[in-house]
Amino acid sequence: MLPYVFPGITMPELPEVENTRRYLIQAGLPGSTFTGVSVGWANALKTPPLEDFVLGLLETKVQEVNRRGKYLLFPLDPGLDPGVKSGAGTGPGTSADTGASRGAQPCAPTLILHLGMTGGLRVQPTDQAPHPMVRHTFSLYSDGEGDRELRFIDGRKFGKLWLTDNLEDVLPPLGPDPLSQDFTPDVLGRTLNHRTAPIKALLLEQSIVAGMGNLYADESLFLSGINPMRPASGLSQDELERLRGCIVTAFSNSLEAYDAARKAEWPDPPMGLHTWSIPRKDGDPCPRCSGPISGTRIRARGTYFCPRCQR
DNA sequence: AGTACGTCCTGATCGC
DNA sequence: TGCGATCAGGACGTAC
Numbered sequence: 307m308l309p310y311v312f313p314g315i316t317m318p319e320l321p322e323v324e325n326t327r328r329y330l331i332q333a334g335l336p337g338s339t340f341t342g343v344s345v346g347w348a349n350a351l352k353t354p355p356l357e358d359f360v361l362g363l364l365e366t367k368v369q370e371v372n373r374r375g376k377y378l379l380f381p382l383d384p385g386l387d388p389g390v391k392s393g394a395g396t397g398p399g400t401s402a403d404t405g406a407s408r409g410a411q412p413c414a415p416t417l418i419l420h421l422g423m424t425g426g427l428r429v430q431p432t433d434q435a436p437h438p439m440v441r442h443t444f445s446l447y448s449d450g451e452g453d454r455e456l457r458f459i460d461g462r463k464f465g466k467l468w469l470t471d472n473l474e475d476v477l478p479p480l481g482p483d484p485l486s487q488d489f490t491p492d493v494l495g496r497t498l499n500h501r502t503a504p505i506k507a508l509l510l511e512q513s514i515v516a517g518m519g520n521l522y523a524d525e526s527l528f529l530s531g532i533n534p535m536r537p538a539s540g541l542s543q544d545e546l547e548r549l550r551g552c553i554v555t556a557f558s559n560s561l562e563a564y565d566a567a568r569k570a571e572w573p574d575p576p577m578g579l580h581t582w583s584i585p586r587k588d589g590d591p592c593p594r595c596s597g598p599i600s601g602t603r604i605r606a607r608g609t610y611f612c613p614r615c616q617r
Numbered sequence: 618a619g620t621a622c623g624t625c626c627t628g629a630t631c632g633c
Numbered sequence: 634t635g636c637g638a639t640c641a642g643g644a645c646g647t648a649c
Contacts, residue, residue: 312628317642323634350623376643424627439627462626464643478644503620512644520642605621607642 312439312461314349316578320420320484320517321557323376325564329574330371333429334448335380335456337399339367340446347460348510350441351467352474362469363444369414378427379473382419388515408584415471420484422464426577428457452614480516484553485561489515491547498538499548505541505549506534507605515553521582522560526553528584533616534609586610 330336345351351359366382373379375511376441381473400403404610419427424597428437429446432453436443437469442465458465468476480499482488497514498505508514527534532545541549558581588601592612602609 420643422626422644460626461628462642465624465642488637502620507620510643606623608640 312424312459314437314576315424315426315459316576317423317460317519318376318425319519319522319562319579320376321522321580321590322515322577323373323378323421324485324561325568325575325577326421327371327373327378328565329568330378330427330429332568335429335446335452336368336370338446338448338451338454338456340364340444341447342443344443344444345467346441347463350460350465353468353470354555356439359467359469363417366415368417374473374477375483375512376420376519377477378419378421380419381414382417384415399508401574412471415469418468418473418476419458419467421568422460422462422466424459424461425465425498428459428574429454430457431455441465449469450523463528479513481512482515483516484518484550484557489550489554491543493542493544495543498541501538503538504535504604505532505538506607506609508538509553510605518553519527520609521586522553522556524584524586524610525556525582527616529556530612531616533613534604534611541588562615583612584612598599 311321318532343363344358345359348356354362363382365385367385367432368448369383370391371378371380379608404414409478418502419425421427427516430436432445432455436457437564439459440457441460441463444456446456449485470476482490482493494515498508502510506523506527509518509526510520512518524534526549530545530548532541532549563579564575567579585591585593587599587610589598592615595614596611597614599610600613
């Protein structure tokens with residue numbers, strides 16, 4: 307049913323990245339210190355150059371695991387001697403000093419990861435055999451734990467790494483996060499107001515809905531009964547509200563499934579627990595009306611919808 | 618500004 | 634049976 311990605315991993319969209327964040331916290335990554343760094347695929351490292359990246363990470367301690375859209379953020383405690391490693395004058399934990407200029411807001415040095423299409427993270431004992439597609443490895447020291455590694459699995463090498471003390475240098479403009487209160491029909495309506503492109507294409511833009519990806523876009527449009535090829539600006543207020551609600555529902559349901567798995571006997575659930583309402587196969591019966599599902603492409607993305615149920 | 622498309626990547630799967 | 638072509642898509646760069 308799901309498009310094949312790689313064993314144990316499916317396309318990381320918002321619920322998968324949020325699940326990864328919660329998994330990393332549960333695994334005790336916050337409070338762990340990086341004692342070694344291996345970047346196995348140089349193209350993944352966007353900034354800074356490798357040597358600075360490694361030196362900037364070594365002996366720093368992960369403060370917390372945050373998320374913005376599909377980006378994972380690891381603010382770092384530079385260690386015993388704050389100010390030496392980072393250019394920032396203030397110590398760790400100070401969220402932002404009241405710098406003179408707006409815009410460039412220095413923060414704690416922050417490791418940023420994007421899982422791309424086939425990325426996944428695992429915290430595992432060093433002596434556990436790694437997944438064959440581990441590309442990057444971060445050795446960890448954590449109190450009360452043996453030697454462990456944060457392993458970045460990434461089959462197709464679309465994942466990315468950054469180390470920065472200014473998030474705005476790295477992160478693109480991101481729209482509201484559907485798991486937050488900011489994601490209202492008004493905000494959605496305003497951003498789509500004058501856009502004539504197909505709603506499906508625009509839903510995939512991270513500046514409109516942070517964290518949206520191809521599968522959840524199809525799912526949300528199916529749940530809300532909206533044809534993916536409709537020009538975005540043509541959606542009525544009622545449709546916008548329905549769409550917003552279905553996006554939230556799709557994301558929340560998926561995240562609940564991950565939470566349940568993690569809290570039960572499955573502390574490290576693979577991505578892709580979510581079951582989809584709409585089949586991703588041309589001609590398969592629509593679960594609602596039994597008519598044939600249409601498969602097409604919008605902006606070169608596989609798109610599945612029910613022509614009868616989605617007007 | 619808004620829209621569309623090519624590019625990067627690998628391995629499962631399809632067709633011959 | 635084997636081998637080459639095709640397909641999958643997030644984000645970015647570029648062109649129109």
